[in-house]
Every structure is written in C-alpha cells, then in structure tokens.
Amino acid sequence: MKFEIMRDRLLDGLSDVMKAVSSKTAIPILTGVKMDVSADGISLTGSDSDITIQTFIPAEEDGKEILRVSEGGSIVLQARVFGEIIRKLPTNEVEIEINRNFQTHIRSGKSEFHLIGLDPLDYPQLPDVQEEELFSIPADLLKTIIRETVFAVSTSETRPVLTGVHWEVKDGELVCVATDSHRLARRKTKLQSLQEEHSAVIPGRSLNELNKILHDSADPVEVVMTSQQVLFKSRNILFFSRLLEGNYPDTSRLIPSEHKTQVTVNGRALLQAIDRASLLAREERNNIVRFTTNGSEEVEVSSNSPEIGKVEEQLAAGAIEGEELKISFSAKFMMDALKAIDGQDVVIQFTGAMRPFILRSALDDSILQLILPVRTY
Amino acid sequence: MGRIRLMDEPLSNKIAAGEVVERPASVVKELVENALDAGGMKIEVLLEEAGLLRVQVIDDGNGMDSEDAELSFARHATSKISNEHDLFRIRTLGFRGEALASIASVSKVTLSTSDGTVGTRIQADGGRITGQSAAALRKGTDISVEQLFYNTPARLKYMKTLQTELGHIIDLMNRFALSRPEVAFRLVHSGKVLLETAGSGDIRRVLADIYGVQTARKMIPFEGATHDYRVSGFISLPEITRANKNYVSIFVNGRWVKHYAAVRAIQKAYHTYLPIERYPIAVIRIEGDPYLTDVNVHPSKQQIRLSKEAELLRLIEEAVKSAIRNAVKAPVIEKKPQQRQPRRDAQLEFWKAASSPEENSIPVQTPSDKPAGQVTGEVEQAPPSSGKLPSVGETASSYPEAEPEPVGGWSEGDTSDGESGELREEAKPFPELEVVGQVHGTYIVAQSKDGFYLIDQHAAQERIKYEFYREKAGEVDSSERQTLLLPLTFHYSRDEAYRLRHSLDLLHSSGVFLEEFGDTSFIVREHPAWFPEGAEQETIEGLIEQVLTDRKTDVKKLREEAAIMMSCKRSIKANHFLQKHEMERLLADLKAADQPYTCPHGRPVIIHFTSYDLEKMFKRVM
Ligand SMILES: Nc1ncnc2c1ncn2[C@@H]1O[C@H](COP(=O)(O)OP(=O)(O)O)[C@@H](O)[C@H]1O
Ligand SMILES: [Mg+2]
Numbered sequence: 001m002k003f004e005i006m007r008d009r010l011l012d013g014l015s016d017v018m019k020a021v022s023s024k025t026a027i028p029i030l031t032g033v034k035m036d037v038s039a040d041g042i043s044l045t046g047s048d049s050d051i052t053i054q055t056f057i058p059a060e061e062d063g064k065e066i067l068r069v070s071e072g073g074s075i076v077l078q079a080r081v082f083g084e085i086i087r088k089l090p091t092n093e094v095e096i097e098i099n100r101n102f103q104t105h106i107r108s109g110k111s112e113f114h115l116i117g118l119d120p121l122d123y124p125q126l127p128d129v130q131e132e133e134l135f136s137i138p139a140d141l142l143k144t145i146i147r148e149t150v151f152a153v154s155t156s157e158t159r160p161v162l163t164g165v166h167w168e169v170k171d172g173e174l175v176c177v178a179t180d181s182h183r184l185a186r187r188k189t190k191l192q193s194l195q196e197e198h199s200a201v202i203p204g205r206s207l208n209e210l211n212k213i214l215h216d217s218a219d220p221v222e223v224v225m226t227s228q229q230v231l232f233k234s235r236n237i238l239f240f241s242r243l244l245e246g247n248y249p250d251t252s253r254l255i256p257s258e259h260k261t262q263v264t265v266n267g268r269a270l271l272q273a274i275d276r277a278s279l280l281a282r283e284e285r286n287n288i289v290r291f292t293t294n295g296s297e298e299v300e301v302s303s304n305s306p307e308i309g310k311v312e313e314q315l316a317a318g319a320i321e322g323e324e325l326k327i328s329f330s331a332k333f334m335m336d337a338l339k340a341i342d343g344q345d346v347v348i349q350f351t352g353a354m355r356p357f358i359l360r361s362a363l364d365d366s367i368l369q370l371i372l373p374v375r376t377y
Numbered sequence: 378m379g380r381i382r383l384m385d386e387p388l389s390n391k392i393a394a395g396e397v398v399e400r401p402a403s404v405v406k407e408l409v410e411n412a413l414d415a416g417g418m419k420i421e422v423l424l425e426e427a428g429l430l431r432v433q434v435i436d437d438g439n440g441m442d443s444e445d446a447e448l449s450f451a452r453h454a455t456s457k458i459s460n461e462h463d464l465f466r467i468r469t470l471g472f473r474g475e476a477l478a479s480i481a482s483v484s485k486v487t488l489s490t491s492d493g494t495v496g497t498r499i500q501a502d503g504g505r506i507t508g509q510s511a512a513a514l515r516k517g518t519d520i521s522v523e524q525l526f527y528n529t530p531a532r533l534k535y536m537k538t539l540q541t542e543l544g545h546i547i548d549l550m551n552r553f554a555l556s557r558p559e560v561a562f563r564l565v566h567s568g569k570v571l572l573e574t575a576g577s578g579d580i581r582r583v584l585a586d587i588y589g590v591q592t593a594r595k596m597i598p599f600e601g602a603t604h605d606y607r608v609s610g611f612i613s614l615p616e617i618t619r620a621n622k623n624y625v626s627i628f629v630n631g632r633w634v635k636h637y638a639a640v641r642a643i644q645k646a647y648h649t650y651l652p653i654e655r656y657p658i659a660v661i662r663i664e665g666d667p668y669l670t671d672v673n674v675h676p677s678k679q680q681i682r683l684s685k686e687a688e689l690l691r692l693i694e695e696a697v698k699s700a701i702r703n704a705v706k707a708p709v710i711e712k713k714p715q716q717r718q719p720r721r722d723a724q725l726e727f728w729k730a731a732s733s734p735e736e737n738s739i740p741v742q743t744p745s746d747k748p749a750g751q752v753t754g755e756v757e758q759a760p761p762s763s764g765k766l767p768s769v770g771e772t773a774s775s776y777p778e779a780e781p782e783p784v785g786g787w788s789e790g791d792t793s794d795g796e797s798g799e800l801r802e803e804a805k806p807f808p809e810l811e812v813v814g815q816v817h818g819t820y821i822v823a824q825s826k827d828g829f830y831l832i833d834q835h836a837a838q839e840r841i842k843y844e845f846y847r848e849k850a851g852e853v854d855s856s857e858r859q860t861l862l863l864p865l866t867f868h869y870s871r872d873e874a875y876r877l878r879h880s881l882d883l884l885h886s887s888g889v890f891l892e893e894f895g896d897t898s899f900i901v902r903e904h905p906a907w908f909p910e911g912a913e914q915e916t917i918e919g920l921i922e923q924v925l926t927d928r929k930t931d932v933k934k935l936r937e938e939a940a941i942m943m944s945c946k947r948s949i950k951a952n953h954f955l956q957k958h959e960m961e962r963l964l965a966d967l968k969a970a971d972q973p974y975t976c977p978h979g980r981p982v983i984i985h986f987t988s989y990d991l992e993k994m995f996k997r998v999m
Contacts, residue, residue, distance in 0.1 A: 154911065156915075162863075182861065182862070254862055330906075374857055375860060
C-alpha cells in the first residue's frame with residue numbers, strides 16, 4: 001500500500017475519528033485508527049465500541065486532487081502517535097507506504113517515520129446498520145436540537161437510560177426528551193415525508209461528540225436506526241452510536257397542562273439576574289435562588305447564604321397573570337433552560353411552589369423546559 | 378460421698394438447650410432442618426411474636442410412626458446415623474439427635490405427624506410428654522413450639538427486640554431458600570407473608586424473591602470443579618456491593634455454614650472491582666464427599682472443617698474471578714444477518730471499501746462494562762499505611778529508624794510502638810509548606826525548613842470537604858429539598874425492608890423521606906438540596922446501609938456518614954494533575970482543617986521526611 005496525500009486533509013479526517021478513540025479501552029486494537037485506501041479515496045475509522053466514526057477523504061474534490069494512490073490496502077495505526085506525527089510534519093505533502101508486517105513509513109519533506117502498524121483484519125467491523133434511512137435533517141438544525149436537549153441528561157449511572165436523550169418519531173414529528181429527574185428538556189421538530197414510527201435512546205455523550213463533528217450548514221444528515229444502533233450519515237462522515245437499552249419513562253404525563261401563575265419575561269434579562277444572584281448561592285447547596293412575583297409587572301430574584309451574604313434584584317416582567325408566587329429552584333437548572341431557549345421572551349408557567357414549572361419561548365412552541373423546584377421549609 | 382449424681386433427662390436437656398437453642402431462630406433452624414431431612418418439598422413456617430410465642434413448622438415429608446414420634450423427644454434419638462462410621466458420611470442436616478429434646482425442654486410442644494398409615498399427636502411440656510393421641514392421616518409433620526424459654530427466665534431476658542429476633546429468622550429462612558431452590562418455602566409472621574418461594578429449582582428466582590428482581594438480574598452464575606469439589610452459584614456484578622459479608626451465603630452439601638476463608642477467597646476474586654471494605658452478594662454452593670467435610674464441630678452445626686481447603690479456596694477464587702471477568706469485559710458481539718443486499722449508492726460504495734472481510738463487527742458494550750469502581754479502588758489502595766518508601770526499600774530497611782512517618786496524630790493509636798522513638802509532639806502546629814511539585818498526578822511534594830513532605834491530594838481534599846460537610850450535615854438544614862420528576866427507587870430484601878420500615882424516622886431526620894412502595898421497595902420523591910448532583914442515589918443508599926448495618930446508629934452517626942460520602946464524592950481523585958496554585962490552595966485549606974493529618978477513613982494525609990531522615994538514607998550521617 002502506498003499513497004500521497006495533502007497533510008491538512010488527512011489531519012482533518014483524523015481529528016474527526018479521534019473523537020471516538022479512547023486510550024482506555026478493553027480492546028487494545030481500538031486504540032488505533034483504521035485506514036482503508038482505494039483508488040477513490042481513504043476512509044478512516046475510529047471506535048471505542050460505543051461510538052464509531054468513519055470519515056472519507058475522496059481522491060478528488062471539486063476537480064482538485066487531494067490524494068494520489070499508487071497501491072491500495074488497509075492498516076491500523078496507533079491513533080495518538082499517528083495523529084501527532086501528521087500534525088507536526090514539516091510540509092503539506094505526506095507519503096505513506098506500508099510494507100509487509102505492517103511496517104509503515106511516513107515521509108514528508110526530509111523527515112521519515114517508521115511506525116509499526118497492526119493487522120487491519122483484527123479491527124472489528126462496522127456495526128451492522130443496513131436499514132433504510134428513517135429521515136433526513138439539515139446539519140445545523142440537528143445541532144440545534146442536540147444543544148437544546150442534551151444538557152439535561154443524567155450524569156448518574158444508576159438509571160442508565162436517563163443518561164441518553166429519548167428520540168421518538170411519530171406523526172411526522174421528532175420529539176427529543178432528556179431528563180435527569182431534576183429538570184427536563186423537550187424539543188419537537190416537524191419532519192417531512194415521514195411515515196414510520198420509531199423510538200430510541202441515544203447516549204448523551206454520543207450526541208455531544210456528534211455535535212462537535214457536524215458543521216453548521218444546511219447539508220442533510222441522514223438518520224438510520226436499528227434496535228441497537230443509530231447511524232448519522234453526512235457527506236463524508238458516518239457516525240454510529242450504540243443505543244441505550246431499557247424503557248425510557250413516559251414523561252408526557254409528567255408535564256403539567258394547566259397553570260396557576262404565568263410570567264412573561266425577557267429571557268436574557270432573567271438569565272443575567274439569575275447569574276448574579278447565584279454568585280451568593282453556594283455550590284454545595286446547588287445554588288438555590290428564590291423567585292417571587294411582585295404585583296403584576298415585576299418579579300424579584302434573590303438569594304441568601306447566611307455565611308456569605310444576600311442579594312435581591314427586581315426585574316420588569318412583560319406580564320404576570322394569576323396567583324402570587326414564591327418559589328425556589330437551582331440557579332444552574334434555570335440558567336441551562338434559559339440558555340436553551342436562547343434570549344427570546346420566555347413564558348414561565350407555575351402551578352404552585354412545590355410543583356414542576358415549565359418555560360417556553362413566547363414565540364414558538366417547539367422547545368419546552370421543565371424544572372423541579374426546591375422545597376424550602 | 379454420693380454427691381455426684383446423674384442428672385435426670387429434662388435437666389441435662391435443658392443444659393444442652395443452652396447450646397442448641399439460643400433464640401427463636403435456632404428453633405426455626407432445627408425444625409426446618411428436620412423437615413428437609415424428612416424430604417419435605419413444601420415447608421411452611423408460621424410465627425407469632427417473632428417465634429417467642431409460637432413457632433409452627435409444617436412439612437409434607439415422610440412423617441413418623443407412633444413409636445418414632447415418641448422417641449424423637451428423647452435425647453440422642455436420631456434416625457439419621459446409627460454408628461460411628463456414619464458420622465463421616467452425613468448427608469442429612471441433622472445427625473446429633475438432640476434438637477427436639479432440647480427444644481422441648483424449654484417450651485411447650487405439640488407434634489402431629491403421620492407416615493401415611495398412622496397419625497400420631499404428642500404433647501410435651503418442659504420436655505415431659507403430657508399427652509398422646511391419634512391424629513389425622515395427612516402425610517407429613519406439623520410441629521408447634523410454644524412459649525419458648527417459659528421455664529428459663531434468664532434466657533428469656535437475653536432476647537433482643539422482637540424486630541431483631543424476627544430479622545434473624547428471616548435471614549435464616551432466606552438461606553434455606555437459597556440452599557434448596559427446589560423446595561417451596563413460606564414464612565408467615567402474624568398473618569403477614571415475609572418470604573415465599575416457588576420451589577422451581579431456579580436459584581435466580583429465589584434471589585429475586587429475596588433481594589428483588591432488580592438485584593437478581595445483576596447476579597451472574599459461576600461454576601468450577603476439581604477432582605474433589607464442585608462449586609457453583611451466583612455472584613453480584615461489581616456495581617452491587619454491600620457493607621458487610623452477611624450477603625455472602627456459603628452452602629456445603631446443602632448446609633449453610635460460616636466459612637471466613639471462603640468469603641476472603643471471593644473478595645480476592647473481585648480484587649480491584651470491589652471498593653475497599655465492600656462485599657458482594659453471593660451464593661456459593663460447595664459439593665464434595667461428606668468424608669471431606671466435617672460438620673461435627675459445634676452443636677449449632679454452622680462451623681465446618683474442610684479437607685483440602687487450600688485447593689477448594691483456589692477453585693472458588695478462580696471460578697468467581699473468571700465469571701466476573703467475563704461479565705465485566707466481554708463485549709457482546711452483534712450477530713450479523715447477511716440476508717439483505719446493501720443499497721447501491723455512493724455512500725455505500727465507500728462503506729464497502731472500508732469494511733474488512735472479517736465477520737466480526739464492532740463490539741457493543743453495555744454501560745456496566747466500565748467498572749466504575751476501578752479508579753476509586755486504586756485510589757483507596759494508594760496510600761501505604763506504613764509510610765514506607767517502596768522505591769528505597771533496601772536502604773530504608775537497613776536504617777529502619779530513618780523511615781519517614783505520617784505526620785501528626787495519625788500514629789496516636791499506637792503510642793506503645795517502640796519504633797517511633799523519635800520525638801514528635803502531638804500538638805505540633807501544621808507546618809508552613811512550600812509546594813515543590815506533584816508526583817504521578819496523585820501526591821503533592823512540599824518542603825519546609827525541617828525536611829520535605831508528601832501529601833496524598835485525594836486524602837487531603839477528603840479531609841477538607843469532610844469537615845465542611847460534617848458541619849453542613851449538622852445544621853438541621855436538610856429542609857431545602859430538591860424535588861424530583863421521577864422518584865428514585867430502592868429495592869431491598871424482605872428482612873432489610875422490614876428493618877428499614879422501623880428506621881424511617883431516623884432517615885427523615887437526615888432529610889431522606891423514604892416511602893414504602895410495595896413489599897420490598899421504597900421510593901424517594903425529594904432529597905436534600907446539598908446532595909451532590911448525579912450521586913443522589915448512592916448517597917441515599919449509603920445512608921440506608923448505615924441504618925441497616927449498624928442497628929444502634931443514630932442521627933449523629935448518620936450525618937457523619939453522609940459527610941464522609943459527600944467528601945469522597947467531591948474530592949479530586951488520584952491521577953489528576955494540579956496547577957501549582959491549586960496545590961497551594963489545597964495545602965492552605967488543609968492547614969485550616971481541624972484534623973489535617975488523617976482522612977475521614979483514618980488514613981494518613983501527609984508524610985514527613987525530616988532532613989535527618991534524608992541524610993540517613995543517603996548515608997551522609999550514620
Ligand atoms: N419433621 C419431621 N419429619 C419426620 N421425622 C422427624 C421430623 N422431625 C424430627 N424427626 C425425627 O426425629 C428425630 C430427632 O430429631 P432431632 O432431635 O432434630 O435430631 P436429628 O435431626 O439430629 O436426628 C430425627 O432423627 C427424625 O427421625
Ligand atoms: Mg434435627
């Protein structure tokens with residue numbers, strides 16, 4: 001096997017697949033990246049057996065030659081070392097040649113590296129995902145959906161299914177829900193030409209990695225699901241993730257449909273007020289802040305830590321309807337929710353100091369954030 | 378002159394009863410063993426007042442004829458062995474022939490039994506038979522033991538609370554059920570069913586009946602054999618641990634025994650998978666020729682002498698080890714159904730080019746594949762308690778007096794230790810330390826005028842956090858409670874659940890409101906807001922275990938326990954590289970601590986190498 005390639009392109013591809021490579025793996029060969037070279041291009045594969053990423057570098061793109069292959073073949077190279085070598089090579093052209101016994105030579109300018117490769121036949125095969133695509137979605141929208149939900153997944157392994165985001169495709173709509181039981185994030189997205197019904201729980205970590213790899217563009221990403229795997233296909237990337245087993249709890253019945261108090265307030269202003277108030281709330285108490293309605297046009301955000309001090313801040317509200325309210329909650333959960341709704345005017349609906357409350361954008365219905373309050377007596 | 382007299386039978390039985398019948402649970406044990414020896418497949422145990430008022434055991438075994446029924450009350454009356462030789466071939470649970478006699482001597486017994494041809498009913502009071510008549514012909518035995526210890530008030534005084542006594546009985550019945558999964562057991566206390574097994578022969582089902590389905594699902598089978606022994610059973614995945622070894626049940630030829638060395642073998646098999654001072658749930662069944670397993674050690678028949686013990690222990694360790702290793706590491710390979718043809722599009726061409734001809738696909742791991750305990754396990758083992766420096770072992774051992782020592786109060790406990798002859802004032806102020814660097818992302822190296830110091834960063838931070846949380850937990854302010862969308866659920870065995878139900882108040886006082894949810898489950902709808910995010914479940918489990926393990930625990934202890942857990946969770950682990958200012962901050966906080974020299978687990982935080990120590994090590998002074 002022998003080929004020449006533009007260093008930058010190889011480096012881009014490597015840094016994508018490296019996101020799936022972990023140095024702590026029970027399966028030694030997975031510390032490597034697999035490289036398959038053919039006349040059409042190179043595909044690179046990295047995996048930690050939960051996530052598998054494969055990128056493809058075409059031999060030619062927009063009439064420009066990226067790669068010249070003298071002889072095809074496959075090899076597995078230690079990901080960390082290989083990545084570092086490529087990054088530090090002196091020129092932008094790299095020649096890679098593999099002899100027998102997986103001896104690998106990497107040449108660039110006047111430098112030459114010899115690396116010992118591993119047998120590609122030992123590398124596990126890609127997960128078997130041959131189903132038809134379920135739907136396709138623009139990359140930037142997919143990234144938004146991930147950003148608006150994934151932060152709410154649980155970090156505790158005691159209920160593994162909650163460490164993932166529940167994706168449910170039904171009635172032409174994709175509903176994504178994440179909850180750690182302290183708060184819940186739900187995002188609905190209309191999809192076109194969608195008949196099938198499907199539901200799966202995708203690990204939060206996988207979605208975070210996917211979000212890092214995808215570019216902010218309107219390029220379509222195809223989504224394929226089996227009972228154990230989900231595959232995201234974009235132009236030159238295949239991203240596989242294991243799905244979480246277990247039944248995701250039915251959260252729809254937990255979201256209140258009525259309310260007793262409704263506050264409309266500017267999201268950004270509230271976010272900043274909470275952020276200030278949390279300065280005096282201690283981390284060890286999970287940053288509890290208090291939120292009080294004040295007549296029909298003002299809310300008060302306050303926090304009080306006997307050992308540090310206290311803070312109060314009045315905030316003009318667009319509208320306050322219904323009963324008066326005093327409620328306490330974690331500043332962190334509130335800020336996460338407000339960030340997901342992203343600056344717009346927010347409608348907050350309460351059903352009393354001890355009941356979950358919900359936040360929505362005043363403009364559209366697609367995002368819902370729910371927060372569980374803190375009891376203070 | 379004629380003062381020595383043979384005791385009359387009831388008296389000598391009463392004395393023997395002291396050894397055999399310690400508490401209601403011993404009565405249950407002997408009666409159920411008899412029922413099993415008689416071939417009973419359905420055994421029911423009915424209790425009143427934790428067995429002190431009445432223990433009734435009903436079996437469907439072989440029963441007795443009239444003559445045997447009467448004889449069974451006599452001391453050393455047994456149908457199970459007839460000569461010395463038999464003693465080495467015991468296959469039955471009973472063999473001493475003294476249980477019924479002993480029990481009868483301290484209670485009022487009614488025995489109804491039938492071998493299918495005659496039915497006999499015998500009543501006895503304090504060991505003396507008071508009535509005998511015909512009874513129904515239902516094959517099997519029904520024996521009631523009433524008013525236990527009514528004639529030995531001293532013994533009665535020793536009884537613990539009914540709860541404790543009942544706890545012992547439930548525990549015992551659980552072991553019987555595990556030892557004989559093919560027998561259907563039922564335990565009823567004042568009309569309430571405390572245990573019921575189906576007798577299906579499936580240990581996993583028994584485990585589910587006892588510990589709940591959730592836990593049973595996380596038990597994995599193991600087995601192994603040598604020429605002499607066969608071992609098999611179930612062990613819990615490393616994620617499930619308990620604070621004491623009570624959950625390890627060892628059965629030798631169907632008899633529940635206590636065997637400390639076997640417990641240790643199991644612990645060794647888990648090795649780093651098990652956090653320090655934690656035990657698994659395990660059922661270990663050992664089978665071997667009765668000739669090798671001598672149970673005639675103590676009247677309680679709970680101790681056992683095993684021949685070829687070393688070989689057996691090795692067998693257990695290996696069998697358990699390989700089961701764990703398989704369960705924890707083995708990736709589940711996805712089967713690849715090759716029927717469907719790949720679609721032909723550009724994407725797939727690239728996919729095909731990429732795939733290797735091998736048939737195996739990327740393995741899929743379940744979340745439990747990453748043993749979370751591993752990292753902490755290493756951390757906990759890290760600090761050498763002796764303070765010895767392994768890397769300079771030779772030099773140090775030829776100059777034992779030059780060994781560095783933990784600083785401060787840590788060596789308090791062994792003041793008698795002659796070796797620490799050097800002067801070390803107890804109340805020495807914490808030294809002014811200057812950070813030099815960090816070793817292995819685990820220890821901080823610091824110096825002062827009088828030598829250099831190694832500080833275990835995890836232990837240091839644990840100490841600091843511990844003092845913080847101890848105060849926090851002490852403030853009655855568990856009133857700020859985060860509510861939950863989905864309640865947390867907790868599953869316990871029946872006896873644990875039973876005890877827990879009596880300790881709910883105690884848990885309330887630390888802000889944990891456990892609600893009963895079915896027979897053996899509990900839920901929590903809110904938790905104190907200061908519990909660390911993501912560790913709520915473990916924190917509550919830790920508190921519950923404290924309550925279950927230490928029967929005398931109180932609010933103060935509970936809070937201390939919570940503080941220890943908190944400090945451990947929130948502390949930086951080993952293998953974590955710190956910036957210089959982070960290290961300085963840590964040392965400053967440590968200096969401010971009440972007891973900076975030990976971590977809450979009692980291990981040293983800081984070890985001092987005096988300038989003199991160093992000089993000695995390098996033979997600059999002699
Ligand atoms: N439930 C029972 N069914 C049939 N026989 C019984 C039962 N309980 C006791 N026996 C008989 O009574 C004898 C004495 O019982 P015990 O005092 O417990 O001594 P051991 O069990 O050591 O023989 C037994 O050997 C057995 O023959
Ligand atoms: Mg007996």
